[in-house]
Amino acid sequence: MAMGKTPGSSDDEGDGAGFAEINITPLVDVMLVLLIIFMVTSSVITQQGPGGGTKTGLKVNLPKGGAADVTARTNDISVAVLSDGRYVLAGNVVAEAELKQAFDKAKELNPDTVVIVQADEGVSHGTVVQVMELAKQAGLGQLAIGVREGN
Known part of the structure; x- marks a missing residue:
């Protein structure tokens, strides 16, 4: 054949x-x-997210804002503040003391670490400021607020 x-x-x-x-x-x-x-x-x-584990993996209802100016790098820290006021770091709910320790450790590893605060729309302004003050006390002066792109 x-x-x-x-x-x-x-x-x-x-x-x-x-x-x-x-x-x-x-x-x-x-x-x-x-x-x-x-x-x-x-x-x-x-x-x-881009750059590895910089996002928390939790759904946070971010407020609308302008175009995203900050791109997360691998050494940046992303802190999510849930609607009930709990802090989430790397997918784990942490207390304020643990958050401060993480900021101190990040400062030792890289002084140029950017702290990205992803707060739910329902979170009070004071809670977001408290996270930012913890970062400043640890010596991390580069702060950013995570928003979703709005029209």
């Missing part, structure tokens, strides 16, 4: 015989599985 001939055809028929069919069902199945995998991993990467 020659290559490209349909099964059961003889060599005497010449070049007029058609090609064998290719079953693409397994190919489509594999492509759908890959599509699902890419969709899941892209949402995980988006939640993690």
Whole structure:
């Protein structure tokens, strides 16, 4: 049997015989599985944020603001303040003393660390100022407030 001939055809028929069919069902199945995998991993990467673990991974209802001017680097600290006033650092709820220790450690590692405060819309102004004052007391003078882009 020659290559490209349909099964059961003889060599005497010449070049007029058609090609064998290719079953693409397994190919489509594999492509759908890959599509699902890419969709899941892209949402995980988006939640993690650019630069590694700088975001907390928690949903905080940020107030609207202008275009995002600050891009988080790997050595920056992102602190989320939840609507009930709890502090979240690296995905863990921490007390004020633990937050101060984290600021002190960040100052020792890199004095140019930027503290990004991501506060919920319902959080009082005083709570945000308190986090910023803790950062200033630790010697971290570069502060930013996380907002979502508004129209």
